[in-house]
Amino acid sequence: MTVFEIRDSKERADKLLGYLFYYEKSHRFFAEILPEIDEWDAPFIFSSFVKRGIYSINSEWSMRFVRQRIVPSDRQNLGAILKANKIKMYDEYKLLQLSEGRCAQDELYLVKCGDEDITIEIRERLDKKVKDVVPMNDHEVMVFFLNDYACTVDVEAIRKDNRLFSKVLSEPETFKNVRVSPGGNGIEWGEERFISAEELSLRGKSSELKYSDLLSFVSDRIVDTTETASILNCTRQYIGQLSSKGKLIPIKSGSNNNLYLKSDIERADI
Secondary structure, rough: OOEEEEEEHHOOOEEEEEEEEEEEEOOEEEEEEEOOOOOOOOOHHOOOOHOOOOOOEEEHHHHHHHHOOOOOOOOHHHHHHHHOOOOOOHHHHHHHHHOOOOOOOOOOEEEEEOOHOOOOOHHHHHOOOOOOOEOOOOOEEEEEEEEEEEEEEEEEHHOOOOOHHHHHOOOOOOOOEEEHHHHEEEOOOOOOOOOEEHHHHHHHHEEEOHHHHHHHHHEEEEEHHHHHHOOOOOOOHHHHHHHHHHHOOOEEEEEOOEEEHHHHHHHOOO
């Protein structure tokens, strides 16, 4: 992860407005605007978000912000520009570093900084990002946050009128493919189907279940084929026979290994 300060040099104020986070693996940007910044001081493209009290900007609009501040991909002499700067292909991150985030429309610029330079307010906000998500039945997900908060969220209730989520809500296997967005900024089923960490926390129903409880259950109550054979004092081949006969049903099947619940092993009529 790389972090940039978003600064405004208007009237020589050199004012810090927020931060832009870049996640190399996913090639995505997420902006965080300081809580004291109003819609007039915020970067113009983010002003409507700030007006609505949204200070964590999703990857789509953060990328729009970036593309406003670099050479456009349809520039006529783009190839020559890339070659002159020893860039093999169009890369928003590399071009952003070259431009320092400056453009003719305003007096904003970017400065690379370290994690230790991030303000306390933003650090506290980052502590409220998503740690993990587990799909459940009836279009609900269990969301665990970095600050040890957990909640259940009814995705259908908050996204039933969003056409982008129609496939997610109509296909159980697709719904199960939920993942945590880069930096824990939310959960998603692909970049377009995104729910922010802030909305999840606001719309979710608080749960007493902790992430440590989940890890403890996985560690203590789920075993693989080898462990199952050891518990039953039999061979792996025999475990395979029990599974094929329906006497021992794995909770997850693999090509060379299955996972089982200890409670199923203990109850099995073998």
